[in-house]
Amino acid sequence: MKTEAAARQWGSTLDSVVVYAQGALCRRLARGSVPRDGKVRVAGLPRSLDPGSLRARVLGVPGVRVTEARVDVEAGTPGLATPDGLHREVERLTDEYAAALARRDRQLGLIEEVRGLKPVPPARRRDDPHRRTPVGAWLDLADFVDERLTRLHSRLAGLERTVSSVEHELDVATDRLARASTDAPSAHVPTTVCAVLTLDRPGDTGVVPGPDGLRAAGTEPEEDGEPEVEVELEYAVPGAVWVPTYRLTCRQGDSDGRLLMRASVAQRTGEDWTGVRIALATADLRRGNDLPRLRSIRLGRRQAAPAPSGWREPPAGLAGLFSGYDAAGSPPAVRAASVAAAGGPAVLPGGPVPSPAPVAAPRPVLPPSAPAPAPPSAPGYGGARPGLAPQAPSGRPAGRARSGGSSFAGAPGRPAMAAPAPGGAPAPPPPPPPVVVPPRPSGTELDYAALVLSGPDESGTHRGRLFPGAPTDPVAQEYRRRAESVASLPLPGDAVRPRESAGSFDHRFDAAARTDIPSDGTWHTVTVTEIPVGLRTEYLTVPSVEQTVYATLVLSNATDQALLAGPVEVTVDGEFLLTAALPTLAPGAVRRVGLGPAEGIRVIRRTHLNESTAGLRHNTTVLDHRVHVELANGLARPVTVEVRERIPVTSEPDVRIEERADWTAPEAGTGPENHAPGTRLWRLDLPAGATAALAGGYEIRIPTGKALVGGNRRS
Template identity: 70%
Template structure:
């Protein structure tokens, strides 16, 4: 067989679902099925999670299925593009700024030198008479210094102005470069990420027919570096019971690819949420027994080396990379299709110190004592001591014999415990095994991370294929891309914005945008209109005159949809005029919340109080504190309004203290209003016509024993 170059399909980004942190992208690729069933789909970003790649065939094509999908990274020289041009412009402006700063500094040095010029008289001896001061010379030097400094300062002003212009141009260019899309590579070598796919047809006839037809594939993958917060725009007309609430989303992404013309949706779920199921442990009464730690190790299957005999007999597999070296002969077992007996083992390696082999699934990090009769490749259960004696198996496992030269694997012997080579006449003595460690084997954290273990394929050699090993970490470039993408989560939020996970509570919601959107990968906030949500609106006016003599306008929002409205900023527009930006609280389906609009200058309120203290009872043993409250309202608006006046009545838990109310106010019902009321709250609801006034009178009496008094005195309003 000869290696064939796989067909290359281009893909287009079709839809994106942005979660609380991160996003799931969906790409579409279309083309004809190649004869060998192998193809490569390009266009994937560098920051994608390789383990999240999912591929499926769209349409009614049951004869074709995807049997393999993996991520491949290739590098090629980078041509000149827009980001490279911006980068060169920034470097040029930085050099100009440095030159302008150097000229300014040199001018300042000249000014300091000229400023240091001053007349110095010659030294005078003790016997010399006094000399006359050359005033003309002194004045001439002063004129020269002044003239020279004038010209130098004029030049300094020009240089400082040029330096300010250079700083401004450099700052603008650096900002443009920082805000440029990360869809283009930042280095001189362009990294191409593609998905290598293998398609399989059920029969040759169907494969030939599918090769003539178009096939559409869907690729789905997760990327970090995308966040969103909800925002709203509320349009309301006074006197109307409904409003227009537009849900918008502020999105920032630095995933490495521009989202151009994509269907976008927003979800409050967390892509990194746990998926493991909770485990309920038993409750034991009696003597304490140590809990048996679950073991992830098990005996490797017998004949693991013979599992790949047919693969080796078929010859090298066509691959994109160079063919792997010839496999080593198996140390035990018979090759499929061979009439000869077992292949003789290879000669023992020379006594050369070898580096420790990588540890695999079930292999400890060091050597440990092996009891007699137990194979060296069968470690004990993690967390439990090894038994003193164990019956030897009737026939040694072939996989263990074949897996020793390659280091530890799924059930392989630990590093440094290769079987001793037999001594040859005249040769060096076999190396001694390292000293045993005390206690049972302790696997590393990478070996216990079962989700990160990778099953080595048939192309692996040296005892690794068919065994589980910890997956290789990301290369430095991919790690840098992920760090740069995850930095979007630290962006400062817009005003009144709340993270979706904080406002969604215990439930998750998804909002699908009505139209396609464009969001560049520049790491800044962009606003996307999601859709219109019908809400019920009612304008109410609220005042608490005992706290502040001001009437506030409020909007009661009722959510009649089956989706929750998350907390976020809302821009309120009343009668076509922008009013303010308020904070909308989380509104559950069917819920009602109040949003404040600020003081209503057209409604006035005045509150007066009066306290009368007296005694009552048979022997005047009860003090009566009679509180009177008088509230006046005046509507100066051109329309009728409904005003809610809130007062408070003291509450007590003392048995000898009584409170009697004398007013027509009402107590708010618990759990029925849009907000929680404190104990003792009383409410007046008044309908005021345009230009009308109203007066409200109320009060209460506090009866306490004569020998007691209220804290801070009885006479309080």
């Protein structure tokens, strides 16, 4: 059976992560025995988490619930710092590389020594005759040098290969170390972030000490020991982003295809996501959820100030909250400092040094009818400030005599209030109480979890009241700042952030399998799901702009889930074709994706303009435009071609436009894209190797005194 100390420290594993447009929501599972006091610590949380987002609940055990959950940071005992595997590998390869270089340099030195071998004849004296050169010795030496150099160069080639191999391994290990995960504390003293939970077991009505330790009040110790429970922790972390990517696989002539949705995910949260379930959402993790409130408007001389949200009147008896503390006096250190400041005995390490005995002040004489004054005491919260005379219940100073005679002096630094002379003017009435205006708390003051109760040593305006506590841990803020740096990563080509492509709707995509994403701040590809889409291949041409036919894929989303904008890799008949930009497809929407020019289809466009006049007085100018388009299909299969033309549009009442063609105007909101006003379409099916001719035109009738901007004769 586990000990109490071991049961209070639980390990945890990361089970699932939901990555939002920026940030992530992590879910951890922890299992362990519930101690008798219900206090457990769940370790393994990252340092960059948001403490206000921690949530905890018990799974599968009825009656056991979490009554408190908070984040705590512990400092571990510093031990011997042992390098991790990557550091050790880099150091080993560095030593091995230096040794390989040394062996190669020694081999180069041997080669230079052998290369320097040459025959040296003996010194010839003046009287010695000429000697014959021993050719055999020269040849033997040359053969020896040649054989020796051959062996040395052969060994040098092997050493060069070893140096190159070790250098490559060292470069790879150095790169891996530079790209290593940040899931490791960088401080000298290791710190651990854990969740402190308080669990309420069935039948617990409190924890009381017993003969065998702590036990629940009103219950007997359980015979089966401490129950095993599973706790789910949920918390939010910054430093995670994602963008969608796709891969489209189809075959020529098919009316459907498979769209594989993938996601590029980057995270630097400080913990590695190993074997977790990934879900991707387009929502904003930090968006506000406060409901708007419409207040009424009153007309009159004065409007009552609305009650501030979150503010409550101080409870009754707040002034006497620290009365016992004030009656006991201030702490010894504060008391000694006050005495020293007032001229009393100074406290030294050897003991207090006595000062001259003070001269006793004359005691005031009270009349027999005057009651004895109450001993002065430090005021509580809401009382008079130090330095003011204490007030009596009647509103007058407490030390003031009721009749003639002397009176108590006020507080130090304030002159004593003299009694009025007999028969004098009556005392002025007390001033009216000040109007108490309810404060308007700020956002930090309404964060109740971060408020701290001010103690008795605070100033008079803070004693016993709730105020915002100390600022957030600066170390945790630095971890969050580093985590949020992934938001500035450059996006892959044609990628669009999900918050921009989703519009005003939020979507969620669940990955089909568990995956691993290290905390290194780089993009990692995750397979999400496979979505069936309807598609058809169409060819589009706008000959008035460019006499080229383009191949397009018309995609239709028949599912109940939207497809966000992003890059799509198109594979046709098992061969990669190109990477295009997929627009956002809402459920039921149809969009067109361009595949580039179709070289097998040709288009030619010719225009003709005839200008004439009409009317009884020839007061109308008629501009007759004729358009001729010819198409030729050089492919081995029939194709569907859409030809786009345009006619002018006008808002002038005396200008008329008459069409003379069999083209059609696109219906608004029914096609895969929006068309500009004046767009006209021809749609025709071309068999393999066939040609077609299209003819159309329109007339523009304008008054003779007017003309088109830029001239009437233009295409």
